Amino acid sequence: MRIERTELADVVVLVPEPFRDERGLFTRTFDANEFDAHLGIEGAAARFVQDSQSRSVRGVIRGMHGRGGRGEAKLVRCAHGAVYDVLVDIRPDSPTFGARQGFRLDDADFHHLYVPPGFLHGFQALTEVADVCYRIDRPHDPTEDLGVAYDDPELAIDWPLPVGPVSARDARAGSWATLLATLTPTH
Known part of the structure; x- marks a missing residue:
């Protein structure tokens, strides 16, 4: 497994290296020792306490969601199908504060995103x-829970498909400007 940096500070992509043959494939999708070594935080992998899964139909957008307080770190992967995944850095002290980056996650290459606390995700x-x-x-x-509208004009996320069904929560999410007014630097 390789671990690659992204344009966003502290966000990494975990890149499994599957073994393929006539039977199909086998891949290691996570390795706690490699993960901890790359982050430089012993026991970081052991801090994960909950696994969840969502199923969405073509065009559905889920997001943009975040957590207040001390935030939450997460590993995200697409186990079936493909998604366009977007992160927005909401850490006021970060060198990439306000920056956004999109990633394709799918069941062909098995990439995972490590999302540290302090990001919107959708x-x-x-x-x-x-x-x-x-x-x-x-x-x-x-x-x-924090949220910003998936179609907020200031975020200007370029979703690749026409928007499908959206949850009531996401339909009433606030603006980027409103969220900015609530964020304070950690220093």
Whole structure:
């Protein structure tokens, strides 16, 4: 498994290296020792406490979601189908604050995203059905939910497909400007 840096500070892509033959394939999708060594944090992998999965139909957007308080770290991968996954850095002290980056995650190359605390996250299903798996470092607390509209003009995310069904929560999400007014530097 390789681990690659991204344009966003502290975000990495885990790149499994599958063995393929006439039977199909085998791949290691996660290695705690390599993950900890790359992050330079002993025991970082052991901090993941919850696994969740969503299933979406083509065009569905889920996002843009984040967590307040101390945030949440997560590993995200697409187990079936393909998604366009987007991250936005909301850490006021970060060198990439306000920056966004999109990634294709699919069941062909098995890439995972490590998303550290302090990011908005969302994705759009690119295939008829897409299953996204999340490994999260602390239990969900709905009182800390943050959200920005997936179509906020200031974020200007270029979703690749026409937008499909959207949850009521995502349809009423706030603006980027409103979220910015609530963020404070950690120093």
